[in-house]
């Protein structure tokens with residue numbers, strides 16, 4: 001920061017707000033901190049009694065906070081996101097379409113180790129709506145070092161988009177409800193309606209619901225039937241634990257070309273199975289998902305509808321934040337659950 005005569009301040013950055021007062025009419029900032037002084041400002045500055053100013057010079061090596069924020073946001077955001085005009089050293093990154101927010105967390109951490117910048121985001125893997133602010137790029141001082149900004153841009157260039165949204169597809173979802181007590185009509189099905197509601201909530205297309213007793217071959221046949229009819233995701237409910245009649249994991253494993261995991265570090269939902277038949281996910285949904293409002297299903301369903309191929313490492317990562325608080329009134333997804 002340096003003190004200069006107003007006439008010599010043109011092109012330099014004002015270091016603080018300058019207040020103007022006209023009794024009974026106006027009191028406020030005539031010039032805002034960060035303003036780049038223009039030749040036409042000189043008269044007005046003198047009118048409010050300023051012959052000298054505290055300024056930050058904008059030499060070759062420094063970039064104004066607004067230009068830097070805009071460049072940083074543009075470098076970090078994928079195409080398909082919009083960026084607001086930078087103000088006070090901050091540019092917001094805004095969703096244009098509904099989608100799944102994807103954050104390159106290692107690149108984000110690397111970026112934020114650069115002095116004088118802050119790039120902040122909503123959580124990875126959450127659904128975002130059009131016009132929602134999903135991230136912001138902020139510059140801490142009034143000007144920042146050009147080389148440091150270029151370093152940030154290089155990180156983004158190398159890593160690909162640090163902030164992106166993925167399309168959520170309207171996949172055809174088949175439901176197989178297992179349980180001999182339901183199949184025989186001994187009790188009424190309560191699970192099917194819950195799963196249908198989840199499909200609707202997350203924007204899938206309900207294909208069909210079929211029932212099966214606790215019989216491995218029978219359940220396998222039902223899964224096969226769903227696949228033959230074009231299911232792009234199959235949810236198989238019940239029979240997922242350790243009782244003698246719990247054969248659903250076996251039936252899913254036999255139907256699958258890959259079992260990613262039986263057992264996921266997240267509660268409620270630890271007895272879930274994630275498997276694939278080719279590219280089609282087969283998900284064994286434990287009975288907790290019939291009882292609890294928010295479970296593993298809410299955490300993985302958006303990712304499956306975004307056609308992400310989940311890996312064992314993806315599921316293992318759910319452990320951190322994987323314990324539901326069981327709040328009296330559920331505010332999911334605005335909570336820590338599933339935010340690994």
Ligand SMILES: Nc1nc2c(c(=O)[nH]1)N[C@H]1C(S)=C(S)[C@@H](COP(=O)(O)OP(=O)(O)OC[C@H]3O[C@@H](n4cnc5c(N)ncnc54)[C@H](O)[C@@H]3O)O[C@H]1N2
Nearest residue numbers: 177179182188189190191238239240241242246286287288
């Ligand atoms: N000894 C252990 N017991 C349990 C374990 C365990 O690890 N060791 N895990 C618990 C967890 S966690 C969960 S979650 C549940 C998983 O239950 P299942 O998916 O095996 O469900 P079922 O045994 O088939 O049924 C449990 C209960 O829910 C009723 N049910 C099931 N489907 C329907 C339906 N479509 N409509 C209405 N009611 C349904 C069923 O009749 C049973 O009452 O296991 C814990 N136990």
Ligand code: MOO
Nearest residue numbers: 268269270271288
């Ligand atoms: O682990 Mo069960 O599958 O929550 O509640």
